[in-house]
Amino acid sequence: MAIVKRDEGKKVNSNINVTPMVDVMLVLLIIFMVITPMxxxxxxxxxxxxKNAVAxxxxSKEDAVTVAVTRDNKIYLNKDQTTLADLGGKVNDLLQNKTSKIVYFRADARSHYGTVEDAxxxxxxxxxxxxxxxxxxxxPDTKPPTGGQ
Structure with missing residues (x-):
């Protein structure tokens, strides 16, 4: 009969397993990397x-006032849709406390010229x-878009 010696005095492994935490952090990092461009x-x-665009x-600053005219002639002030009648008043409100009163236009190449002119x-x-x-x-190899509305 063999006597089995028990190792009751063996120390318990007290290290923290960080692998699951690292997995969760990497998944969160991937999610943020995918969503941020959106x-x-x-x-x-x-x-x-x-041809002669000037930078x-x-x-591209956060506080820049931009007016966008889309392909279907909708008008946006910064990222909020507005009407042509309300555009002047809203721009005036935004520029009230600014020293430089500059508005940047981002007009779609296929939008109506008249809509951009009115804006x-x-x-x-x-x-x-x-x-x-x-x-x-x-x-040099690109041509202007054709087929405006």
Whole structure:
């Protein structure tokens, strides 16, 4: 008969297993990496292209006032949809306490020129000093879009 010796004096492993915590953190990181590009705060428009575009760095600032005219001629002030009649008053309210009264326009290349012109007139009537028309740099092989509405 064999006598089995018990190891009752063996120490318990007191290390914390961090593998599940690391797994959860990596999953959260992946989720944030996937969702962050979707959190675009701009209205989606296809900007017109220009050969001689000038960089307007102030247009990408958080407090920049932008008016977007979409392909279906809807008007957005920053990211809120508005009407042409309300545009001037809302722009005036936004620029009340600002020293530089600049409004940037992001007009879709296929939007009606008349709608963009009316929006510029409404903004100018509100007392805006400068208007910036945002475009994309045209590469030599790209052509202007055709088939406007």
């Amino acid at each position: 959190l675009n705060n701009k209205v989606n428009v296809d900007l017109a292209r220009s 307007m760095d102030d247009a 510029v007139d409404a903004v100018r009537t509100a007392g805006v000093d400068e208007v910036g028309l945002l475009t994309e740099q045209r590469t």
